[in-house]
Amino acid sequence: MTIDQTDRELLAMLQEDATQSYAVLGEAVGLSAAAAHERVRKLKAAGVIRRTTIEVDPSALGNGVLAYVLLDSASWMGDAPTRQALEGIATVEEAHIIAGPASVLVKVRTSSTEALQATLRALHQVDGVTSTQTVVVLESFFERAPTAM
Numbered sequence: 001m002t003i004d005q006t007d008r009e010l011l012a013m014l015q016e017d018a019t020q021s022y023a024v025l026g027e028a029v030g031l032s033a034a035a036a037h038e039r040v041r042k043l044k045a046a047g048v049i050r051r052t053t054i055e056v057d058p059s060a061l062g063n064g065v066l067a068y069v070l071l072d073s074a075s076w077m078g079d080a081p082t083r084q085a086l087e088g089i090a091t092v093e094e095a096h097i098i099a100g101p102a103s104v105l106v107k108v109r110t111s112s113t114e115a116l117q118a119t120l121r122a123l124h125q126v127d128g129v130t131s132t133q134t135v136v137v138l139e140s141f142f143e144r145a146p147t148a149m
Contacts, residue, residue, distance in 0.1 A: 001048065010039055013028060065113060066137040067109075070104070071104040072133070082128065
């Protein structure tokens with residue numbers, strides 16, 4: 001699917017507030033509500049829009065500790081068993097196979113440093129993990145979503 005400027009404008013508006021009506025979206029980009037709806041439907045069908053959700057402040061839910069953990073291994077970890085093991089650890093928000101100083105990078109959010117320690121124990125139990133390197137975030141300046149513009 002080719003993304004044109006109108007699609008980019010719709011995507012930017014939806015990223016700002018996904019609850020906007022198709023009438024509002026269409027008016028902003030010079031389309032009817034029906035045409036805006038059809039554009040959004042096609043963006044969803046093509047996988048450009050992966051999901052519609054809300055953004056929640058993790059600290060408000062008691063998960064104020066953010067850490068990034070590098071998982072070292074002696075063998076390849078980019079297969080389904082690793083994915084399943086990491087998905088099974090509720091405090092792991094993201095997991096990425098990487099090139100560089102480790103095999104996998106995971107983003108972890110916990111309620112406390114004690115809970116982070118429990119997560120690190122769980123990560124050490126993942127088959128293939130030989131060691132971890134953890135970076136704890138003290139403060140986040142900002143987090144940016146991918147932009148359509």
